[in-house]
Amino acid sequence: MNRRAAICVLLAAPLANCGGVQTALGGEGAEGANFVRLFTVFMIVCAAMYLIITVGLIVALRRRKSALTLDDRRHHETSPVLRPALAIWTALVVTGLAALTVASFLTDRSNAAVARDSRLTLTVTANQWWWDVEYHSPDASRTVHTANEIHLPVGVPAEVILKSNDVIHSLWIPNLAGKQDLIPGRVTDLQLVPRKAGQYRGQCAEFCGIQHSLMALDVTVESKADFQRWYQAQLQPAPPPAGSLEVAGYGYFTTRECSSCHNIGGTPASGQIAPDLTHFASRRSIAAGTLPMTQANVARWLADPQAQKPGNHMPNIGLSPDQVRALTAYLGTLK
Amino acid sequence: MTAAEKAKAPPIDVPRDGPELTGAELQRRLARTWDSPPGLIGWLSSVDHKDVGRRYIVTALLFLALAGALAIVMRLQLARPGNDMVGAARYNEIFTMHGTTMMFLFAVPVMQGMQIYLTPLMVGTRSTAFPRLNAFSYWTYLAGGCLLWVAFILNIGPDVGWFAYPPLSGPQYGIGKRADIWAQMVTFTEIAALAAAVSLVATILKQRAPGMTLARMPLFVWATLVTSLMVIFSMPSVALASGMLLSDRLVGTQFYNPVERGDALLWQHLFWFFGHPEVYIIFLPATGFISEIVATFARRSVVHYPIVVLSLVATGILAFGLWVHHMFATGLPRVGYSFYTAASIAVSVPTGLQIFCWIATLWEGRPRLEVPLLYVIGFIFTFVIGGLTGVMIAAVPLDLQLHDTYFIVAHFHYVLIGGAVFPLLGAITYWFPKLTGRMMSEGLGKVGFWMIFLGFQLAFFPMHIAGLNGMPRRVYTYPAGMGLELPNMLSSIGSLVVALAVLLFVVNMVKSVLVGKKADPNPWNAPTLEWATACPPPRYNFAHIPMIDSRTPLWDQGKRMPVVHGLRVEDRELLLTSVLAAEPDVREPSAEPSLWPFIATLAVTVMFVCSIFSPWAVLFGAVPVTIALIAWFWPKSPVPDPEPTIS
Numbered sequence: 006m007n008r009r010a011a012i013c014v015l016l017a018a019p020l021a022n023c024g025g026v027q028t029a030l031g032g033e034g035a036e037g038a039n040f041v042r043l044f045t046v047f048m049i050v051c052a053a054m055y056l057i058i059t060v061g062l063i064v065a066l067r068r069r070k071s072a073l074t075l076d077d078r079r080h081h082e083t084s085p086v087l088r089p090a091l092a093i094w095t096a097l098v099v100t101g102l103a104a105l106t107v108a109s110f111l112t113d114r115s116n117a118a119v120a121r122d123s124r125l126t127l128t129v130t131a132n133q134w135w136w137d138v139e140y141h142s143p144d145a146s147r148t149v150h151t152a153n154e155i156h157l158p159v160g161v162p163a164e165v166i167l168k169s170n171d172v173i174h175s176l177w178i179p180n181l182a183g184k185q186d187l188i189p190g191r192v193t194d195l196q197l198v199p200r201k202a203g204q205y206r207g208q209c210a211e212f213c214g215i216q217h218s219l220m221a222l223d224v225t226v227e228s229k230a231d232f233q234r235w236y237q238a239q240l241q242p243a244p245p246p247a248g249s250l251e252v253a254g255y256g257y258f259t260t261r262e263c264s265s266c267h268n269i270g271g272t273p274a275s276g277q278i279a280p281d282l283t284h285f286a287s288r289r290s291i292a293a294g295t296l297p298m299t300q301a302n303v304a305r306w307l308a309d310p311q312a313q314k315p316g317n318h319m320p321n322i323g324l325s326p327d328q329v330r331a332l333t334a335y336l337g338t339l340k
Numbered sequence: 341m342t343a344a345e346k347a348k349a350p351p352i353d354v355p356r357d358g359p360e361l362t363g364a365e366l367q368r369r370l371a372r373t374w375d376s377p378p379g380l381i382g383w384l385s386s387v388d389h390k391d392v393g394r395r396y397i398v399t400a401l402l403f404l405a406l407a408g409a410l411a412i413v414m415r416l417q418l419a420r421p422g423n424d425m426v427g428a429a430r431y432n433e434i435f436t437m438h439g440t441t442m443m444f445l446f447a448v449p450v451m452q453g454m455q456i457y458l459t460p461l462m463v464g465t466r467s468t469a470f471p472r473l474n475a476f477s478y479w480t481y482l483a484g485g486c487l488l489w490v491a492f493i494l495n496i497g498p499d500v501g502w503f504a505y506p507p508l509s510g511p512q513y514g515i516g517k518r519a520d521i522w523a524q525m526v527t528f529t530e531i532a533a534l535a536a537a538v539s540l541v542a543t544i545l546k547q548r549a550p551g552m553t554l555a556r557m558p559l560f561v562w563a564t565l566v567t568s569l570m571v572i573f574s575m576p577s578v579a580l581a582s583g584m585l586l587s588d589r590l591v592g593t594q595f596y597n598p599v600e601r602g603d604a605l606l607w608q609h610l611f612w613f614f615g616h617p618e619v620y621i622i623f624l625p626a627t628g629f630i631s632e633i634v635a636t637f638a639r640r641s642v643v644h645y646p647i648v649v650l651s652l653v654a655t656g657i658l659a660f661g662l663w664v665h666h667m668f669a670t671g672l673p674r675v676g677y678s679f680y681t682a683a684s685i686a687v688s689v690p691t692g693l694q695i696f697c698w699i700a701t702l703w704e705g706r707p708r709l710e711v712p713l714l715y716v717i718g719f720i721f722t723f724v725i726g727g728l729t730g731v732m733i734a735a736v737p738l739d740l741q742l743h744d745t746y747f748i749v750a751h752f753h754y755v756l757i758g759g760a761v762f763p764l765l766g767a768i769t770y771w772f773p774k775l776t777g778r779m780m781s782e783g784l785g786k787v788g789f790w791m792i793f794l795g796f797q798l799a800f801f802p803m804h805i806a807g808l809n810g811m812p813r814r815v816y817t818y819p820a821g822m823g824l825e826l827p828n829m830l831s832s833i834g835s836l837v838v839a840l841a842v843l844l845f846v847v848n849m850v851k852s853v854l855v856g857k858k859a860d861p862n863p864w865n866a867p868t869l870e871w872a873t874a875c876p877p878p879r880y881n882f883a884h885i886p887m888i889d890s891r892t893p894l895w896d897q898g899k900r901m902p903v904v905h906g907l908r909v910e911d912r913e914l915l916l917t918s919v920l921a922a923e924p925d926v927r928e929p930s931a932e933p934s935l936w937p938f939i940a941t942l943a944v945t946v947m948f949v950c951s952i953f954s955p956w957a958v959l960f961g962a963v964p965v966t967i968a969l970i971a972w973f974w975p976k977s978p979v980p981d982p983e984p985t986i987s
Binding site for chain 1: 427428429432499500501505507508512513598599602603604605638639640641643644647669670671674677678681682685686688689692693695696699700702703704705706707709717720721724725728729731732734735736737738739740741742743744745807808809810812813814815816817818819822823865891892895
């Protein structure tokens with residue numbers, strides 16, 4: 006990735022992070038790669054312009070001869086050379102900017118062309134402060150419902166339909182593509198063409214209320230076979246609880262407040278206003294990227310969601326430590 | 341003096357300035373006529389543009405300090421990942437207050453304050469047009485600022501961002517009165533800005549000294565004319581937007597509610613149709629400062645004056661065709677976006693031409709590296725980076741990645757601090773003697789410049805990288821391990837350096853006001869008319885109205901500047917001139933000091949604040965406002981004096 010290296014150098018190498026899970030310099034998607042290429046072009050042209058201006062300024066300040074100033078009462082005169090200089094400067098600026106504009110248009114066209122042959126369609130619906138994800142299939146029984154994560158097969162163009170249930174959000178997975186707003190009352194869309202397998206991170210990029218900061222989602226780009234395996238697993242209902250602790254947790258989940266908001270496929274818990282938890286334990290994080298998925302973090306979250314993500318819509322329902330333990334054990338079975 | 345010579349002989353009974361009445365006697369009588377009444381009442385009823393301008397500047401600088409303190413709190417919170425110094429809710433309030441205060445209560449008002457103070461002096465007149473409206477403008481601005489900050493202190497300050505996008509700011513999601521206070525504060529400041537702009541446009545077009553044709557106007561006055569017209573054309577858009585938001589929240593009009601067939605994007609169009617010109621309303625006066633400072637310290641007039649003027653006008657027009665570039669991620673049609681990409685890139689052409697003209701002026705001149713010019717150099721080094729990143733985010737494919745990230749935060753701080761605050765600090769240093777009668781300390785000024793210039797780069801350059809590394813704006817925290825720790829720590833350290841530098845600037849100002857070197861009328865040997873009168877100027881600005889035949893009158897005409905005679909001495913009277921050629925037109929009475937603008941502001945404040953809580957307040961609150969306005973405009977004398985015309 007020579008281009009990437011070039012940008013890293015241009016941007017004071019030690020600071021730029023070109024290998025991260027959430028970086029615009031990653032270029033792991035078609036649009037992301039276009040960004041890296043176009044950004045490099047802009048950087049070079051802009052750096053040249055900056056150099057011309059600052060060198061010009063320094064030379065002008067250090068020049069000490071043949072001044073046309075008040076001291077010789079020639080302060081209204083200008084050297085004849087300045088007229089062609091202005092013409093050259095104007096031509097240079099206009100040419101440079103026109104070239105950048107054309108480069109921008111061409112890249113935009115290339116991004117738009119990606120959209121024509123999507124083979125995977127999913128809908129991401131934003132809520133304060135989590136993402137609802139639904140994979141569509143002509144066969145309704147093969148529709149997958151999940152939350153705060155998306156999986157994509159590498160090399161397959163995917164169309165992401167974007168909706169919002171409350172305020173304006175913006176879906177940004179910088180490694181793959183630019184951002185797109187999710188606006189209540191409108192449907193927008195985003196085309197993703199992942200080119201490199203890996204684990205990435207997306208985040209809400211439009212201020213959407215108190216927990217805008219903790220509204221991320223995990224993105225997994227994997228081989229087609231891995232994607233199919235994941236998809237098949239997502240189609241399964243949740244397994245029945247086995248051990249006594251898990252059974253107790255299942256009991257709490259289905260009889261206490263949990264099930265009025267959350268859905269777990271194959272159980273009586275069928276709430277629709279909070280993230281679907283059918284395969285909760287197979288995800289990488291809890292509460293839209295707030296905490297990594299570990300038993301300890303699940304327990305911490307259940308004990309007091311407001312302490313982990315203040316202002317979110319999951320109330321502290323006053324679970325006892327035993328109940329937290331049981332629920333954590335049960336949720337851990339939802340692979 | 342052709343026009344004045346043709347003047348009819350004035351009636352003998354009215355004292356006028358002229359050969360028979362000049363020197364100390366004239367100055368004594370003019371001072372009596374133009375003085376404000378003594379005491380608190382007199383202070384509140386002053387309509388002197390110098391009082392209004394100074395109050396604007398001082399108040400705006402106080403708001404700068406408050407919003408700057410909030411910035412430091414944010415930088416401390418963001419210094420480390422996962423920090424919990426400031427909670428989510430409080431952080432959202434803080435960044436909303438920071439942005440709102442900086443844009444509405446600091447940047448635009450401080451520029452208008454400088455314009456109100458300087459414009460009448462630069463065009464050679466004794467007062468602004470509509471001086472009472474000018475006073476009303478300041479009081480209304482102050483009321484709006486107090487409303488916002490009192491609400492913040494009472495913990496009912498806005499928390500929806502300075503842009504207040506519905507539905508987040510609408511009745512369903514923006515609960516409580518926080519968003520209403522934001523919207524009503526906007527109403528106050530837009531009235532204030534409109535009032536000041538109207539007054540400035542009229543002053544510039546009709547009160548220029550005889551001979552100051554449009555082509556001889558100082559470049560700062562040109563910048564003021566263009567920005568004031570921009571205020572007049574852009575503010576109604578945000579007035580409409582915030583008015584509709586208030587009525588959505590107060591009486592359920594549903595303009596922005598998609599569930600009731602309103603449209604959330606309508607707000608963004610209206611807001612940015614104001615919001616983008618707003619950036620140039622802040623930036624163009626700064627280019628005016630630059631042009632004046634460059635001319636004085638290069639000791640020659642600005643090269644290619646017509647190009648600079650046309651650049652100002654072109655920027656003012658193009659600024660209204662860019663607003664959609666704030667909305668590239670909203671999914672509007674791609675073809676439409678292309679026009680806004682082209683327009684947004686094109687707007688950098690006139691600014692590029694201005695930069696050429698300034699550098700060419702320094703090239704042709706013999707620059708003196710004093711503090712105001714240092715700020716101009718700092719401006720070019722810094723602002724050009726912001727302008728070039730602006731070109732980047734004009735391109736849709738780049739903007740979709742960079743929009744709403746810290747790259748944008750870096751971009752607009754480079755533009756607004758580099759492009760407007762640096763020139764402002766240079767301008768304050770430059771015009772400080774005119775404002776206070778004393779010079780600022782050069783040593784402290786130089787140390788302060790280098791601190792703020794370097795501290796700024798340390799604070800804001802790493803933000804470009806934080807944005808590219810995936811950091812969105814308006815987040816109160818970020819996770820470790822994404823390459824964000826180092827840029828954020830550097831930014832936080834840099835912000836402390838900037839804070840110290842600003843503190844040093846304030847120390848320099850206070851020290852210089854108290855014990856600074858007393859200034860002559862023209863300490864920098866500058867060419868424009870404001871330097872033709874004392875530092876600080878007397879109440880009446882000029883004992884005689886000068887006549888101009890050059891762009892740099894003090895350099896070309898020197899001490900032998902011809903003047904106009906025949907203005908009344910016992911009454912406040914101005915000379916109006918024609919719009920293009922500035923030929924003497926009529927003499928016009930100028931308003932006396934009055935308490936009514938202040939009382940009208942009180943009435944308006946009661947109406948606006950109460951209408952946050954009940955729509956009936958608009959009805960009942962209109963009564964005291966009407967009474968105050970009737971008293972304000974009540975004719976002083978039923979029989980007008982006979983008015984001989986001049987030509």
